Amino acid sequence: xxxxxxxxxxxxxxxxxKYDASCASSGTIKRDSTGTKGIGSTGGMGICxxxxxxxxxxxLLKILLTNFCIYDCRFCINRASSNVPRARFNPEEVxxxxxxxxxxxxxxxLFLSSGIIxxxxxxxxxxxxxxxxxxxxxxxxxxxxxxxxxxASPELIARAGLYADRLSxxxxxxxxxxxxxxxxxxxxxxxxxTMAGVRVGLDDxxxxxxxRLLKKAKPPRFAPAGQSTQMIVGADGAKDxxxxxxxxxxxxxxxxxxxxxxxYSPIPDASSDLPPVRPPLIREHxxxxxxxLLRFYGFSRGExxxxxxxxxxxxxxxxxxxxxxxxxxxxPVDINRAPREMLLRVPGLGTKAVERIIATRRLGAVxxxxxxxxxxxxxxxxxxxxxxxxxxxGLTDSENLRARFAPPPEQMSLAL
Amino acid sequence: MREIILKTPGDFAEWRDAARAxxxxxxxxxxxVWRQAGESAxxxxxxxxxxxxxxxxxPRALVTTLDRVICHRDANVPTRLYTIAWRAxxxxxxxxxxTDNDVDWLAKSDKAIRRDLHxxxxxVRFRRLGGExxxxxxxxxxxxxxxxxxxxxxxxxxxxxxxxxxxxxxxDARAIWQDETLSFGPGGTRDExxxxxxxxxxxxxxxxxxxxxxRVKIAAMRAEMxxxxxxxxxxxxxxxxxxxxxxxxxxxxxxTAVQLANPRSDKWxxxxxxxxxxxxxxxxxxxxxxxxxxxxxxPIHCNATQAVPGEGKAGARIMLVGEQPGDRxxxxxxxxxxxxxxxxxxxxxxxxxxxxQLYITNAVKHFKFEPRGKRxxxxxxxxxxxxxxxxxxxxxxxxVRPDIIVSLxxxxxxxxxxxxxxxxxxxxxxxxxxGGERLVATVHPSFLLRLPDRQRAAAERAAFIADLxxxxxxxxxxx
Numbered sequence: 001x002x003x004x005x006x007x008x009x010x011x012x013x014x015x016x017x018k019y020d021a022s023c024a025s026s027g028t029i030k031r032d033s034t035g036t037k038g039i040g041s042t043g044g045m046g047i048c049x050x051x052x053x054x055x056x057x058x059x060l061l062k063i064l065l066t067n068f069c070i071y072d073c074r075f076c077i078n079r080a081s082s083n084v085p086r087a088r089f090n091p092e093e094v095x096x097x098x099x100x101x102x103x104x105x106x107x108x109x110l111f112l113s114s115g116i117i118x119x120x121x122x123x124x125x126x127x128x129x130x131x132x133x134x135x136x137x138x139x140x141x142x143x144x145x146x147x148x149x150x151x152a153s154p155e156l157i158a159r160a161g162l163y164a165d166r167l168s169x170x171x172x173x174x175x176x177x178x179x180x181x182x183x184x185x186x187x188x189x190x191x192x193x194t195m196a197g198v199r200v201g202l203d204d205x206x207x208x209x210x211x212r213l214l215k216k217a218k219p220p221r222f223a224p225a226g227q228s229t230q231m232i233v234g235a236d237g238a239k240d241x242x243x244x245x246x247x248x249x250x251x252x253x254x255x256x257x258x259x260x261x262x263x264y265s266p267i268p269d270a271s272s273d274l275p276p277v278r279p280p281l282i283r284e285h286x287x288x289x290x291x292x293l294l295r296f297y298g299f300s301r302g303e304x305x306x307x308x309x310x311x312x313x314x315x316x317x318x319x320x321x322x323x324x325x326x327x328x329x330x331x332p333v334d335i336n337r338a339p340r341e342m343l344l345r346v347p348g349l350g351t352k353a354v355e356r357i358i359a360t361r362r363l364g365a366v367x368x369x370x371x372x373x374x375x376x377x378x379x380x381x382x383x384x385x386x387x388x389x390x391x392x393x394g395l396t397d398s399e400n401l402r403a404r405f406a407p408p409p410e411q412m413s414l415a416l
Numbered sequence: 417m418r419e420i421i422l423k424t425p426g427d428f429a430e431w432r433d434a435a436r437a438x439x440x441x442x443x444x445x446x447x448x449v450w451r452q453a454g455e456s457a458x459x460x461x462x463x464x465x466x467x468x469x470x471x472x473x474x475p476r477a478l479v480t481t482l483d484r485v486i487c488h489r490d491a492n493v494p495t496r497l498y499t500i501a502w503r504a505x506x507x508x509x510x511x512x513x514x515t516d517n518d519v520d521w522l523a524k525s526d527k528a529i530r531r532d533l534h535x536x537x538x539x540v541r542f543r544r545l546g547g548e549x550x551x552x553x554x555x556x557x558x559x560x561x562x563x564x565x566x567x568x569x570x571x572x573x574x575x576x577x578x579x580x581x582x583x584x585x586x587x588d589a590r591a592i593w594q595d596e597t598l599s600f601g602p603g604g605t606r607d608e609x610x611x612x613x614x615x616x617x618x619x620x621x622x623x624x625x626x627x628x629x630x631r632v633k634i635a636a637m638r639a640e641m642x643x644x645x646x647x648x649x650x651x652x653x654x655x656x657x658x659x660x661x662x663x664x665x666x667x668x669x670x671x672t673a674v675q676l677a678n679p680r681s682d683k684w685x686x687x688x689x690x691x692x693x694x695x696x697x698x699x700x701x702x703x704x705x706x707x708x709x710x711x712x713x714x715p716i717h718c719n720a721t722q723a724v725p726g727e728g729k730a731g732a733r734i735m736l737v738g739e740q741p742g743d744r745x746x747x748x749x750x751x752x753x754x755x756x757x758x759x760x761x762x763x764x765x766x767x768x769x770x771x772x773q774l775y776i777t778n779a780v781k782h783f784k785f786e787p788r789g790k791r792x793x794x795x796x797x798x799x800x801x802x803x804x805x806x807x808x809x810x811x812x813x814x815x816v817r818p819d820i821i822v823s824l825x826x827x828x829x830x831x832x833x834x835x836x837x838x839x840x841x842x843x844x845x846x847x848x849x850x851g852g853e854r855l856v857a858t859v860h861p862s863f864l865l866r867l868p869d870r871q872r873a874a875a876e877r878a879a880f881i882a883d884l885x886x887x888x889x890x891x892x893x894x895x
């Protein structure tokens with residue numbers, strides 16, 4: 001087999017990585033290259049260095065080490081039976097590309113995944129080697145996200161955690177049945193066991209940090225940006241309720257920072273029983289909103305599903321509004337008196353707006369005219385709140401309230 | 417009227433020194449005119465020396481904000497900042513008044529600056545100077561920020577690109593990092609920067625390949641990467657062609673959907689089948705543990721990480737049966753490694769038992785829990801689940817053949833006897849199980865962990881150790 005030039009390999013292996021939703025470079029520790037005199041830094045929030053015309057940010061060099069794969073998961077472009085062109089990088093080539101791109105300020109770091117070749121352990125070893133070369137040989141201080149290979153040995157996961165900022169193991173499909181039919185060689189047990197291994201690593205590192213005797217003797221860090229996972233939405237028959245159930249269980253079990261929901265997007269050379277072209281982007285968006293409600297707004301899964309029908313979230317309005325419309329007896333709430341938990345449940349108020357309202361009302365009553373300075377979406381909030389100079393009257397219970405918010409039925413357009 | 421002429425727009429030190437003198441001399445904002453260098457001076461300005469009348473101390477948070485906002489291009493900024501500083505002297509909580517017009521203006525201007533900074537951190541594109549063999553690599557970039565933020569942005573680039581030399585040129589000023597020293601200079605032009613870089617072709621290849629033509633969302637892209645930045649981003653020249661070709665690419669995908677199975681995949685299908693697990697009767701504990709992993713007899717397995725098999729050797733004289741794995745057991749796949757396990761270990765040691773000599777297992781093999789935020793709350797297994805799981809416990813008993821079985825808690829008792837008896841009713845009265853083993857019933861160690869009353873906890877702990885010691889004694893007598 002003749003070696004393809006780097007440029008061609010990059011084309012193949014970046015193309016193969018574009019279905020992975022995560023590109024975040026956030027959540028890790030602060031680090032810079034002043035001490036090492038090398039290259040690279042990370043901060044809290046991460047930076048998107050570019051945006052692709054699909055609206056998704058480019059923060060990391062997201063590539064596969066190889067798109068050869070011995071597995072045959074039907075939703076995956078890299079499955080053994082796919083007729084796509086194949087390529088393979090060696091670790092030095094990935095290191096070169098990462099550094100070249102990083103020094104020109106194109107990226108925040110590397111997100112490396114791989115098709116499975118030879119064995120899970122062999123593949124994982126190669127991924128770890130790239131991270132090791134970057135950190136140890138090149139004093140690279142940028143962000144590194146490694147995809148763990150489900151089923152790789154715990155020792156390799158532990159080593160990966162030493163170099164990487166974030167580790168992730170994709171659960172692929174939200175239900176066990178879906179996995180069985182679409183990814184026959186993967187089992188959710190192996191995936192969960194790998195995630196459990198990462199969580200044990202995180203817990204142990206936290207424990208070691210707490211238990212140390214000297215403040216200065218820092219124990220080795222383990223994936224400071226934690227772990228994440230991805231589910232494909234819309235490839236199998238799983239309902240939104242199943243998806244959120246799976247997500248809550250994963251959040252609680254493995255201390256995940258994020259669950260990424262990836263609308264199943266058609267792949268070239270797809271198997272014929274998969275849904276055709278349009279990826280369910282709105283559904284994906286609603287799931288992210290619901291996920292947010294779970295993590296930052298104090299909602300339980302059951303509450304979110306109150307606004308849903310048949311286990312599916314409302315596509316026309318956001319899940320918080322859908323919930324509020326079912327629970328009108330709880331509204332309107334008094335902006336100046338309501339507790340934080342209740343303000344967080346007002347449609348249109350985000351966490352930042354709520355903090356601002358609470359800080360401001362300590363200094364004096366918040367009036368309608370003040371609201372525009374505290375939140376961006378006054379119009380949306382009006383039916384659900386009272387201020388000294390505003391009462392929604394019959395608006396809260398009016399029958400056409402939903403229609404006020406529902407957008408015209410058009411979803412999205414392809415034209416520029 | 418006082419007239420202040422600022423020589424370098426955006427220079428915080430210059431504004432601060434002037435403002436501090438004015439504040440100290442108690443000159444109100446209406447009495448001050450701030451001018452940029454080059455503007456014609458007023459004929460009526462008062463240039464008598466300022467007499468400090470008060471000490472000036474501003475909240476730190478305000479000073480850092482002023483430091484940023486002075487970089488704003490709006491010509492009124494020095495005046496407005498002075499007004500805010502003046503008001504802050506009399507009102508320490510001014511910044512918290514988010515609905516005040518001045519504070520609102522300050523917050524919005526600050527946000528604009530911070531956004532501009534963030535975009536500069538993101539969209540600066542370095543091009544390499546010189547050949548490959550240079551000792552230290554050096555790079556240069558051309559960037560056009562909205563405001564005069566080079567001074568604010570430079571430290572970020574210094575920390576990030578410490579190990580190389582670089583310069584960032586903007587129309588207002590330039591920042592230079594060379595020989596580990598950061599310096600600033602006058603503005604520049606685009607011509608000073610090379611018009612290409614060897615890696616740009618690779619970068620554009622990456623940009624084109626990572627774009628998914630099936631999910632075009634132009635508005636989302638433009639919201640985050642406004643067009644004004646495009647002409648300095650090498651990848652942006654590809655946006656048009658990529659969008660133009662997207663529809664055709666999606667159409668091609670639809671056409672090439674494979675209808676027939678690919679023969680290449682058959683090779684791998686075999687692999688999946690070979691590893692298919694066999695559940696059923698097992699001859700050794702190792703086999704039992706393996707087939708336990710495939711258990712789907714009850715629904716608990718769906719959310720648990722793994723089944724947790726017992727631990728110990730066949731032929732152990734004493735077998736300990738707990739309830740079900742907890743959070744940590746579920747993660748590690750070993751019984752009694754969490755907090756209850758630690759307590760058990762201590763109690764065993766006090767009772768004179770060596771854990772390595774025992775067989776330790778649970779009545780139910782999977783962890784049952786209720787997700788609650790970032791935690792998993794333990795849920796008791798139902799009697800139905802205990803009875804279903806007894807199938808595994810019975811096999812363990814048959815393989816281990818212990819003399820004594822210690823049941824820890826009610827679920828274990830149910831798993832062993834098939835009946836729901838209270839612990840109190842059987843505690844301290846060793847009885848014989850159907851298989852001939854002697855049963856010692858006691859509480860579960862997690863019960864001891866939950867007792868809030870110290871005195872009671874100590875008493876219960878002693879009773880627990882006594883039960884374990886009784887089991888040890890029974891085992892000694894049985895030999």
